[in-house]
Structures are given as C-alpha cells and as structure tokens.
Amino acid sequence: MAVATATPSAQAAAAGTPAPVRETRSDRIVMICNYTALGLFTLAVLYPLVYVLSASFSDPKNVVSGKVWLWPVGLSTDAYKAIFDYDSIVSGFSNSVVYAIGGALLATALTLLAAYPLSRKGLPGKGVIMALFVFTMMFSGGLIPTYLVVDRLGLMNSRWAIILPGALAVWNMIITRTFFQATIPEELVEAAKVDGCADFGFFWRIVLPLSKPIIAVNLLFYAVAQWNSWFSALIYLTNEHLFPLQLVLRQILIQNNFDPSQVRDTAELIRMTELQQQLKFSLIVIATIPPLLIYPFVQKHFVKGAMVGSLKG
Amino acid sequence: MAIDTLVRRTPTQGAARPAKKKLGLGERLRRHWQLYAMLALPLIWLAIFAYWPMYGAIIAFKDYNVVDGIFGSRWVGFKHFERFVESYQFGRLLKNTLVLYTYELLATFWPPILLALGLNMARRRWYRRSVQLITYAPHFISTVVVVGLIVVLVDPNTGVLNQFLGHFGIGPLDVLNDPSYFRHLYVWSGAWQTMGFSAIIYLAALTSVSPELHEAAIVDGASRLRRIWHIDLPAIRPVAVILLILNIGSIMSGGFEKVLLLQNTLNLQTSEVIDTYVYKLGFASQVPQFSYAAAIGLFRSLIGLVLLVLANTIARRFAKSSLW
Numbered sequence: 001m002a003v004a005t006a007t008p009s010a011q012a013a014a015a016g017t018p019a020p021v022r023e024t025r026s027d028r029i030v031m032i033c034n035y036t037a038l039g040l041f042t043l044a045v046l047y048p049l050v051y052v053l054s055a056s057f058s059d060p061k062n063v064v065s066g067k068v069w070l071w072p073v074g075l076s077t078d079a080y081k082a083i084f085d086y087d088s089i090v091s092g093f094s095n096s097v098v099y100a101i102g103g104a105l106l107a108t109a110l111t112l113l114a115a116y117p118l119s120r121k122g123l124p125g126k127g128v129i130m131a132l133f134v135f136t137m138m139f140s141g142g143l144i145p146t147y148l149v150v151d152r153l154g155l156m157n158s159r160w161a162i163i164l165p166g167a168l169a170v171w172n173m174i175i176t177r178t179f180f181q182a183t184i185p186e187e188l189v190e191a192a193k194v195d196g197c198a199d200f201g202f203f204w205r206i207v208l209p210l211s212k213p214i215i216a217v218n219l220l221f222y223a224v225a226q227w228n229s230w231f232s233a234l235i236y237l238t239n240e241h242l243f244p245l246q247l248v249l250r251q252i253l254i255q256n257n258f259d260p261s262q263v264r265d266t267a268e269l270i271r272m273t274e275l276q277q278q279l280k281f282s283l284i285v286i287a288t289i290p291p292l293l294i295y296p297f298v299q300k301h302f303v304k305g306a307m308v309g310s311l312k313g
Numbered sequence: 314m315a316i317d318t319l320v321r322r323t324p325t326q327g328a329a330r331p332a333k334k335k336l337g338l339g340e341r342l343r344r345h346w347q348l349y350a351m352l353a354l355p356l357i358w359l360a361i362f363a364y365w366p367m368y369g370a371i372i373a374f375k376d377y378n379v380v381d382g383i384f385g386s387r388w389v390g391f392k393h394f395e396r397f398v399e400s401y402q403f404g405r406l407l408k409n410t411l412v413l414y415t416y417e418l419l420a421t422f423w424p425p426i427l428l429a430l431g432l433n434m435a436r437r438r439w440y441r442r443s444v445q446l447i448t449y450a451p452h453f454i455s456t457v458v459v460v461g462l463i464v465v466l467v468d469p470n471t472g473v474l475n476q477f478l479g480h481f482g483i484g485p486l487d488v489l490n491d492p493s494y495f496r497h498l499y500v501w502s503g504a505w506q507t508m509g510f511s512a513i514i515y516l517a518a519l520t521s522v523s524p525e526l527h528e529a530a531i532v533d534g535a536s537r538l539r540r541i542w543h544i545d546l547p548a549i550r551p552v553a554v555i556l557l558i559l560n561i562g563s564i565m566s567g568g569f570e571k572v573l574l575l576q577n578t579l580n581l582q583t584s585e586v587i588d589t590y591v592y593k594l595g596f597a598s599q600v601p602q603f604s605y606a607a608a609i610g611l612f613r614s615l616i617g618l619v620l621l622v623l624a625n626t627i628a629r630r631f632a633k634s635s636l637w
Binding site for chain 1: 338341342345347348349350351352354355356358359361362363364365366367368369370372383424427428431432434435440443444446447448449450451453454455456457458460461462464465466468470471473476477479505508509536537538562570573574588591592595596603606607610611613614617618621
C-alpha cells in the first residue's frame, strides 16, 4: 500500500495536519482533549442506537423493568416475529420500496437533464433559467396551494402524488451541475463537436459514463428522502393499501395506535399486547436498516461528489 | 453542498478567454436546441409543481371555494391577513415559531464545526474513520423514527432516561407532555441527527487548506490552538457564513414535520408554530379553511424571504461573503 511507504510527515500532511517539529506539552494536552471530545461526541450519537438494538433483542420484561441499559438481557426475537404478522407493516414496507426506487429513478433523471445544460458555458438564457430554479429554494406557494395543484391534476390517492411533487431537489441539481462543470472540460465538448457528436450523443455517450459518482449520489439521496418521507402520504393518500412504511410507523410508534384486527388470531393478540412496547424497538431497527445498508456502498462516491461540489467550479 | 457555486463572483473571471465572433441570438438558440430539449422536462416540472402553486397562492386574497376554483372565486383583498394578525393566536404562533427556529439555528450551528476541527486534527485513521461512520448515521434515519426513538427513550415508565434519573431520585419526568421541555427536545435531537453529516462540508473546506500554512506556523512556534484560530477557522468562515444565511432563510420553513410529530395536545403551548397551524386549518379541521390557511402560509413565506435578504445583506457588508 502506498500509505505504508509514505514518510510520517507526508502521511500527516495528507490528513491535513503536518507533524509538528516537536510537540509541546500544551499541544499534547490539546490532542488528548480532542480525542476525548471526539469519543464523547461519538458515544452520544451511538448510545441511543445501541440501546434500541439491545432492547429489541431482549425479553420484554427486562426492558420494562430497566434491566437493559447496554447489552440485551434475556435474548428474544419475538418482537421481530411479531412484525411480520402485522399486515400494514409488510404492505408499508413494499410500498416504500416502490416509492423509493421509482422516485429515485425519476428524480435523478430530471436532475441530470436540468443540471447538464445549465453546466454548459454560453447557453443563452442560462442565467434566467438558473434563477427560476434557485428562486424556488427561497420562496414557495405554500402547503395549501401545492395541495390544490395536486388535487387539480387528479393525483389524489395515487402513487404519483407521492413521487411527482418532490421529484426534483434544486439543491441536488446545483451539486450535480457543479460536478459537471468540474469534471467535463469544455475542450472535450469541442472535440466531440469536431467529431460530429451533437449534444444528445455527447451527453449519453460521454457525460453519463463519466458521471457515475454523482449519479450514485443522486440515486442515494432521492431514495433515502423518499424512503423517509411521510407527510405527502399523510395529506395525499386515504387508501391504506398505498401507505408508505413511515406513515404506518407514525401510527404505531408515535400515536400508539395498534389495530387488533390486523393480528391474525387471539393467541397472537395477547402476545401482541405484551409485545407492544417491544415491537416499537424492533420497528425502529427494521425501519432504519435499509438506508443504513445502502449508504456505506455509496459513501465513497458521496464524499467525493460532495467535495467536488463544494470546492470546485 | 455546492456552496461556492452560489457565492457571488467577480465578473473578471473568464475574461481571459479570447472573445469569440459574436453570433446572432437566433443562431445561438438554434445551435443549442438539443440542450433546451433536455431542459424541457425539468422546466415543465418546475412550472407545475413550483410556480403553479405560487400562482395558486392568490387564493389567500380570495374566498376560495371548490365550485368556482382558484380563478373564479371572489376577491376579498387582505381580509384573511387582517383576520390572522388580529386573532388571539397570532402573538403566540409568531413567538413560538421564531423562538424555536432561532434556538435551533444557534444550537445546531457549532457542533459540526467543532466536530470537523477535531476530525481534521485527529491523525489516527481508524479513529477518524469510525467517528465519521458513526456520526453520519443519524442523518439517514427518518424523522418518524427519530421521534419514535425519543418516545421510547423518554417514556415516563419504561424509558431509559427516567430509569437513569430514577437512580438519583429524580422524576419520573413526562418530557413529551410538558410544554417546557418541547423546545430542548426538538432542538437537541436535531443537533444529534445533523451534527456528523453537516461536518462534511467543513471538513472539505479544511482539507483545502494548504499544508504549507501549517508548516510555516509550526516553524514560527505556533501552538495547535493558535493554528486552529488563525488558519483553520478563517478557512471555514466563508462556508459557515453561507450555511448560516441559508439556514436563516429556512428558519420559517424548516423542521415542520418533526414539530408536527412531536406535538400533542398537552405541549401545544410551546409546540404550535405557524406551519402546524396552517396544516390543521387546511387538513385536520372539520371545515377546511383553505384561503385563511393559504394567507397564513404566504405570510410565513414572506417573512422567510425578508429574513433571507436581510441576512444576506448583513453578511455581504460584514463577512464579505454572501449568497448573491
């Protein structure tokens, strides 16, 4: 590995802080404080997550009586089994998958289509179009007028009402545009033109293959946003078969709203009441896993994309 | 994250390019028709889902009814605005909104900066990596789940918070239903969730600092703290100013979903903000009052816009970096 052969000072410089000539006592104290503070920050973020995970795998009795505070006490997976018997959770989960995939594909396509032309130098009217986009970040018609538009378009109670209104985030579009500006040199465009490649062909055959990181970032951002959203479903949907997972979670986790008719038999029902508190823990775990699973795969691209987006251009 | 693209630039950039032969506008439009074709779909989307609602906001000046539609309903001028400003709710709503979001702005602004400075200083790779991996994670957790997490953690009977406090003979505290805790709960859970992810942009700004600056400072005998103060912090400042302006702009629109989720009838005294009130008027009441709700929403959007312009002007004058 290249890192192993590098001198210590070069290694440190790569990390942003060159090794000091000699470390003074006060510097060493600062460093110790720094490591401690970082550790405390991290523990503060981590603790609630670990606790919920442990509680979800513990015996319900031990959770209620406060015996669980870090590790699971009295291993039990009943709470997880109960989840799969709860119909609306299962349907919510599959609906959310549909919304996340469909929403991410549509939104990423729109974002790329807007960002690429706006990244090109010398496009007449570019400034005006850009201003039209940016203005919507600062001012909007508001909740009620947007609702009336969706109603007017006849999208109520359809999957489109969940996917369409939020199908483009101007912020992502700006990041993508900056990425294009930084990675697609104007010379490349001109060379392609000389070779007889028009804009469509150039975009399809050269820009897109060069832009995998930013495409991955967009897909991830939109999919996670869609996976986590619930408010548009709350106002646009009344048909429970279309509800996304988050809306179902809201009913169970926050409104404490269990529907006994969803449970298949009475033995199950009794168990369910016992598991009520427990179910919340396992639900939190289940709902958190999908986005957390995707993100490490895209993180590499993401940090690169965000860096390029923020520093260049 | 594309902060720098939003920052105003001096017009001298690009002047180095040789002046090309000027083409007529018609010729230039024709030459780029494929690019405009690409823009068509996003622009149609923008027109329908961003600008049509802005046009629809005129119902705030009308008595909207479903039969006549937006266009046909009767004009009533500023009636709904006057009604809102004169209502007994007005003072409390405005205060709750401003206090909550200002508190949020102040409390969530500095943790990412501290975290980024700390990470930038830390030299052990595995330590940096693990801190980053863990602190980013909450960003990907949904608002519903975060609120669900709060609900189970602070539960008066079974929550780990009250069991912990119980050891010291405190409580049990009914944190969720007590209006005096609402703001702290809202704001600090937000800081918990956003700290790691917001640090990324500051880290990016810090990695762009030239190592020679640090080396020179070390040769001159500068301590770590001095180098942070004189090298790292100035490097972060432009980004921090821009982010602050953006956050001020969203002060009147951000966080509404979490407020609605954390809200209940017992903590309304501090948790009712303009956005949740608009939601209730429009969707949770027996007779939806669309025009009145739209007027209040418009009022809020305008305050947000004014704050944004104000913040930008101040930043341009004093911090020498601004959004436009």
